[in-house]
Amino acid sequence: MRDPVGSRTGAVVEAIRRRLAVPGLAAGERLPSIRGLAASLGVSPSTVVEAYDRLVAEGAIRARPGAGFYASRPAAALALADAATPADRAIDPLWVSRQSLDAAPGMLKPGCGWLPAGWMPQAALRRALRDLARAEDPLLADYGEARGSPALRRLLSRRAADDGIDAGPDHVLLTASGTQALDLVCRALLRPGDTVLLDDPGYFNFQALMRAHRVTVVGVPHTPAGPDPARFAEILAAHQPRLYVANAAIHNPTGATLSPQVAHRVLTAAAAHDLTVVEDDIFADLEPEPSPRLAALDGLERVIRIGSFSKTLSASVRCGYVVARPDRIAALTDLQVATGFGGPSPVAAQLVHGILGDGSYRRHIDALRRRLSRARREVASRLADLGIVPWLVPRGGFSLWCRLPEGRDAAEVARAALAEGVVLAPGAVxxxxxxxxxxxxxxxxxxxEPRIYDVLGRALRH
Amino acid sequence: MRDPVGSRTGAVVEAIRRRLAVPGLAAGERLPSIRGLAASLGVSPSTVVEAYDRLVAEGAIRARPGAGFYASRPAAALALADAATPADRAIDPLWVSRQSLDAAPGMLKPGCGWLPAGWMPQAALRRALRDLARAEDPLLADYGEARGSPALRRLLSRRAADDGIDAGPDHVLLTASGTQALDLVCRALLRPGDTVLLDDPGYFNFQALMRAHRVTVVGVPHTPAGPDPARFAEILAAHQPRLYVANAAIHNPTGATLSPQVAHRVLTAAAAHDLTVVEDDIFADLEPEPSPRLAALDGLERVIRIGSFSKTLSASVRCGYVVARPDRIAALTDLQVATGFGGPSPVAAQLVHGILGDGSYRRHIDALRRRLSRARREVASRLADLGIVPWLVPRGGFSLWCRLPEGRDAAEVARAALAEGVVLAPGAVxxxxxxxxxxxxxxxxxxxEPRIYDVLGRALRH
Structure with a gap:
């Protein structure tokens, strides 16, 4: 084990380096205050002072007495990732995505965030493709409406009604993916330097996305019932964030479920500080019965629902959506035309509509939930043999958020497993x-695959 | 006719209002200098002074003596379009897109920027969909590689070689559309306040996109041989722009073709000022024989090629691409994962690959060029009967850039035609x-449709 104080400073140094590597950061740009950065990273101000001192010594930043710290050179305009470290070594928020998406054939991916292709509704996908081959000419060749397929928007509006959200088709915008839906909302609402709340732990790509928007992220500790409501209110008062991004139904990575009390307290605090909330619905179909929805409690006043079908239907057919107030939808539609000329592919929307609109999707989801329930039990039991214990037993979904035995460093375990062809998702990301x-x-x-447990066992002893 | 001086001031007032409506513009943000704005809008400084005075009187901006002009209130964070004007009245860069994409059934769209669905390779599309219904499971359900389908990237690399551009598959990134490809490049290279050169006239959505990036646009007068090279060099020296966005092969809207001499002068000036150039290849397949390519002359050192298949294959199957140096591609890939979790749909890429890789695409393009050549002649002759004359006779493509008779105001003609169900594309946008x-x-x-010419005739007399 390294000196814990030293490694904490090292982590802060890395966090500032990442900030310096943000696309387009100019020389002379002011860095966060010591107190502000200490709060956002959850470390003491003295750790930040030590980290800044180290970077001043390196020449990466400059101190102006009494006026803070500044970037001293133009960072690589194009670098989102840590430029100094090879991609397979830097355990940053893009690590898991990069390893999972570009895994060589034969790699095993217990760290990835989606289902195997064989668990998806293949027969329905193939039927929908054959139907599409008989569609009318414009569907196959035209851009389609700026907000996306009216049929799919009507269907999503009915699904919102099932969740107690009163949203007509004019409350719905289709996008190219769930991530792109969030990106669009961020582009419309945020400007560089704003503060955004994310769950800690939470989905790593939200961090990568916020880095691309050059905003400051503050983490809210997550509990088995949702974000810690007392800390949430404190952070709102201290940081005046512009946005909070939450998961609906099944939290990623913990599998936690929002309780009605926490949902109410979160929305009350949000209203008091005029905070907008994005609720990501992407895992919602995987929960056995509906849990509280911020969008339903709020009535879409300050909550924006986003989602996609990549976890339950197909990640290859790219289609996401935003459900929000019509005034927001109108502005997001313009923004999507400007930045993607539309975005929702009519062909993709028709495939999704063809499958969702068919009774087979409900049967697929029912079977999927049972299969996942069995898999959660079996995997938990095999992990227990290695001393790996889930933080909680999720009500649904495919993630188990587990503590490693004896405080092993998950990043080191992930590196060792990667060398044996297994992609893991270490906690720090x-x-x-x-x-x-x-x-x-x-x-x-x-x-x-049994080999996963052998590799994991060796990596833990590494 | 209105007072020309007054209407010029009015245009500048509108330009500043649009700037104030940029997403997230904060109160207190400094507006461009009088001299800078005058140069970028191509008007005299006194016109800008008059426009600023008018907006100060309205309370929209504040003057700080000796320190310039500032936004005096937070503009609507979400408004990209002119918020004060109903969407169907504001002739802004989003007008044509909005009217064309969301045209009611039965509307005629001589102003839109794409081919009718019946002109697209429908049989090939349907065959590719049926083939896809028999593909392997992962292609239909997985995210696919972060850079997009290797098969389509190899094919695009071979197409680049045909154009004299040495680019391996690691020089290629697939995106969700051509516009999204440009957006991604802008996100990586630009920061708010940078200057970008666009052709004047040029594709209107480039302006909308730059507005979303909060950069200052400077127009380069376009000639029948490409951008005016002398003005291009002057503007580079005066404004130090970060990026120039050009069309390859067939300029939108004029149909002009870049000459070898202009291409050389543009690249020489770009090198002297360290300017990056984006060359949009979207219309390239429509030209009868290849014209000079900036990317080929430059060897992808400072030129980035983008493109898509929306004009020649299908706009419903969304798939675009970037061809650039591998270091740029690596950074753009990270950025696309962060902001869209991938982006290129494997299903869409497979459809495009299935059609491009098949001899039928070449036959479709040959037939399309002949059909467009006939249509250009016929339409030019019918427009001549109305006193509408093309600025030049394009070598290919579907656009005719025409001067209206007697200096009629194209925006007024477009509004009158819209009332009769015909979407036109007025020059000012x-x-x-x-x-x-x-x-x-x-x-x-x-x-x-003959009715178009009747409506056009009435609108001109309006």
């Missing part, structure tokens, strides 16, 4: 404060 | 300086 270092997210649907 | 007010872009492939 989920954590805006870079804590959760002894946690790991496991995807139970990707863990049928 | 193509012009960063809001000139070209007596020009109109006509899409010859959308003008088979």
């Amino acid at each position: 989920f954590s805006p404060s870079r804590s959760s270092t002894d946690f790991m997210r496991f995807n139970v649907a990707q863990m049928g | 193509f012009s960063p300086s809001r000139s070209s007010t007596d020009f109109m872009r006509f899409n010859v492939a959308q003008m088979g």
Whole structure:
């Protein structure tokens, strides 16, 4: 083990380096205050002072007495990732995505965030493709409406009504993906330097996305009932954030479910501070019965719902959506035309509509939930043999958020497993404060292969 | 006719209002200097002074003596379009897109920027969909590689080689659309307040996109041989722009073709000022034989090629691409994962690959060029009967950039035609300086319906 104080400073140095590597950061740009950065990273001000001192010594930043710290050179305009470190070594928020998307054939991916292709509704997808081959000419060749397929928007409006959200088709905008839906909302609402709240731990790509928007992320500790409501209110008062991004139904990575009390307290605090909330619905179909929805409690006044079908239908057919007030939808539609000339592919929307509108999707989801329930039990039991224990038992979904035995460093375990052809998802990448270092997210649907447990056992002893 | 001086001030007032409506513009943000804005809009400094005075009187901006002009209130964070004007009245860079994409059934669209669905390779699309219904499971359900389908990237690399551009598959990134490809490049290279050069006239959505990036646009007068090279060099020296966005092969809207001499002068000036150039290849397949390519002359050192298949294959199957140096591609890939979790749909890429890789695409393009050549002649002759004359005779493509008779105001003609169910593309929306007010872009492939000419005749007499 390294000196814990030293490694904490090292983590802060890395966090500032990442900030310096943000696309387009100019020389002379002011860095966050010592107090502000200490709060956002969850470390003491003296740790930040030490980190800034180290970077001043390196020449990466400059101190102006009495006026703070400044970037001293133009960072690589194009670098979103840590430029100095090869991609397979830097355990940053893009690490898991990069390793999972570009895994060589034969790699095993218990760290990835989606289901195996064989668990998806293949027969329905193939039927929808054959139907599409008989569609009318304009559907196959035209751009389609700026807000996306009216039929799919009507269907999403009915699904919102089932969740107690009163949203007509004019409340719905289709996008190219769930991530792109969030990106569009961020472009419309945020400007560089704003503060955004993310769950800690939370989905790592939200951090990568916020880095692309050059905003400051503050983590809210997550509990089994949702964000810690007392800390949430304190952080709102202290940081005046512009946006909070939450998962609906099944939290990523913990599998936690929002309780009605926490939902109410979150919305009350949000109203008091005029905070906008994005609720990501992407895992909602995987929960056995509906849990509280911020969008339903709020009535879409300050909550924006986003989602996609990549976790339950197909990640290859790219289609996401935003459900929000019509005034927001109108502005987001213009923004999507300007930045993507539309975005929702009519062909993709028709495929999704063809499958969702068919009774087979409901049967697929029912079977999927049962299969995942079995897989969660089986994988939890095999992980227990290795001393790996889930933080909680999720009601649904494919993630188990587990503590490693004896405080092992998950990043080291992930590096050792990668060398043996297994992609894992180490805890720190989920954590805006870079804590959760002894946690790991496991995807139970990707863990049928016994070799995974052998590799994991060796990596833990590494 | 209105007082020309008054209307010029009015245009500048509108330009500043649009700037104030940029997403997220904060109160207290400094507006451009009088001299800078005058140069970028191509008007005299006294016109800008008059416009600023008018906005100060309205309370929209504040003057700080000796320190310039400032936004005096937070503009609507979400408004990209002119918030004060109903969408169907504001002739802004989003007008044509909005009217064309969301045209009611039965509307005629000589102003739109794409081919009718019946002109697209429908049989090949249907065959590719049926083939896809028999593809392997992962292609239909997985995210696919972060850079997009390797098969389509290899094919695009071979197409680049045909154009004299040495680019391996690691030089290629697939995106969700051509516009999204440009957006991604802008996000990586630009920061708010940077200056970008666009052709004047040029494709209107480039202006809308730059507005979303909060950069200052300077127009380069376009000639029948490309951008005016002398003005291009002067503007580079005066404004130090970060980026120039050009069309390859067939300029939108004029149909002009870049000459070898102009291409060389543009690249020489770009090198002297360290300017990056984006060359949009979207219309390239429509030209009868290849014209000079900036990317080929430059060897992808400072030129980035983008493109898509929306004009020649399908706009419903969304798939675009970037061809650039591998270091740029690596950074853009990270950025696309962060902001869209991938972006290129494997299903869409497979459809495009299935059609491009098949001899039928070449036959489709040959037939399309002949059909467009006939349509250009026929439409030019019918427009001549109305006194509407093309600025030049294009070598290919579907656009005719025409001057209206007697200096009629194209925006007024477009409003009158819209009332009769015909969407036109008035010249000013193509012009960063809001000139070209007596020009109109006509899409010859959308003008088979005789009623269009009746409506046009009435609108001209309006």
